[in-house]
Amino acid sequence: MNALFLGYGRMGSAIAQAWLEAGLVSHISAVDPYLQTASHATLYNDVAALPTIAYDIIVVAVKPNYACEVLSALPPGLCQQAVVISVAAGVTSQKLSQALGHGCPVVRAMPNTPVLVGAGCTGLFAPSGLSERQRAQVTRLFSAVGTASWVEQEGLLDAVTALSGSGPAYYHLFSEALAAAGIELGLSPELAKTLAAQTALGAATLQTQADADFVALRTAVTSPNGTTAAAIGVFEHESALRRLVETAVRSASRRSEELSRES
Numbered sequence: 001m002n003a004l005f006l007g008y009g010r011m012g013s014a015i016a017q018a019w020l021e022a023g024l025v026s027h028i029s030a031v032d033p034y035l036q037t038a039s040h041a042t043l044y045n046d047v048a049a050l051p052t053i054a055y056d057i058i059v060v061a062v063k064p065n066y067a068c069e070v071l072s073a074l075p076p077g078l079c080q081q082a083v084v085i086s087v088a089a090g091v092t093s094q095k096l097s098q099a100l101g102h103g104c105p106v107v108r109a110m111p112n113t114p115v116l117v118g119a120g121c122t123g124l125f126a127p128s129g130l131s132e133r134q135r136a137q138v139t140r141l142f143s144a145v146g147t148a149s150w151v152e153q154e155g156l157l158d159a160v161t162a163l164s165g166s167g168p169a170y171y172h173l174f175s176e177a178l179a180a181a182g183i184e185l186g187l188s189p190e191l192a193k194t195l196a197a198q199t200a201l202g203a204a205t206l207q208t209q210a211d212a213d214f215v216a217l218r219t220a221v222t223s224p225n226g227t228t229a230a231a232i233g234v235f236e237h238e239s240a241l242r243r244l245v246e247t248a249v250r251s252a253s254r255r256s257e258e259l260s261r262e263s
């Protein structure tokens with residue numbers, strides 16, 4: 001399979017590398033205007049320089065405000081047999097199809113940065129027009145970089161974006177705060193960083209592998225009247241943390257909706 005990436009920044013290059021390593025694609029071409037070199041890909045600085053090849057997969061991995069522009073500049077001959085997959089936050093399938101200007105199937109994907117280490121999760125949506133074979137192919141591609149889950153309503157991608165697309169940043173922020181608190185208590189910055197990161201990894205591993213829900217896992221750490229209870233009491237006072245998280249995730253979802261209107 002031949003894949004073409006329009007935009008070869010963090011997301012595009014991470015996905016491309018994983019697909020190549022998993023043997024799911026045989027060759028990657030990438031268009032990115034200012035890059036001098038691109039690992040794992042044949043690089044072009046302009047779509048006009050692309051050879052006329054019928055690509056199997058075309059990935060739109062530019063910033064949302066450029067997504068329609070790059071698709072409308074694509075010569076139709078390149079997409080005859082392609083499935084077009086856009087990772088651009090908030091850009092609707094209708095706008096992507098309009099920009100393409102012909103009937104090739106469009107999929108929206110919302111991955112997250114842990115695709116870099118094969119631990120991503122991707123929400124997927126396709127309007128009608130995608131065959132079962134193509135759907136299975138897209139599932140296989142995103143399963144190579146973590147989990148792949150389809151949603152049946154496009155609007156739900158705003159929630160996916162707010163939860164897992166942006167989610168890694170929330171966990172990094174929490175680790176940053178946890179490490180800073182450890183430094184305040186006298187730990188060296190190196191040790192505080194190691195403890196915060198390893199605790200996040202350990203907790204996430206338990207969440208994905210242990211046969212217990214989040215509440216049971218939390219309860220297992222929390223001895224009556226112990227240290228964890230002291231901290232949880234602060235987070236849970238008037239549901240402070242839960243309310244903050246809900247407000248933050250709603251705000252991300254609203255921004256995703258706004259991007260749909262702006263793009």
Ligand SMILES: NC(=O)C1=CN([C@@H]2O[C@H](COP(=O)(O)OP(=O)(O)OC[C@H]3O[C@@H](n4cnc5c(N)ncnc54)[C@H](OP(=O)(O)O)[C@@H]3O)[C@@H](O)[C@H]2O)C=CC1
Nearest residue numbers: 007008009010011031032034061062063064087088089111
């Ligand atoms: N980062 C994340 O966590 C996630 C990002 N996304 C989505 O992925 C997309 C890309 O994000 P990300 O990889 O982080 O961004 P990057 O800025 O790292 O990558 C975008 C790349 O596209 C290039 N580019 C700009 N204009 C064009 C053009 N006309 N043709 C081809 N390439 C172009 C940029 O070049 P230059 O830098 O020179 O402008 C840049 O190299 C976004 O739409 C975002 O919504 C989705 C899920 C998660």
Ligand SMILES: O=C(O)[C@@H]1CCC=N1
Nearest residue numbers: 089112161165166167
């Ligand atoms: O912040 C953003 O808009 C993109 C989409 C999800 C993660 N990063």
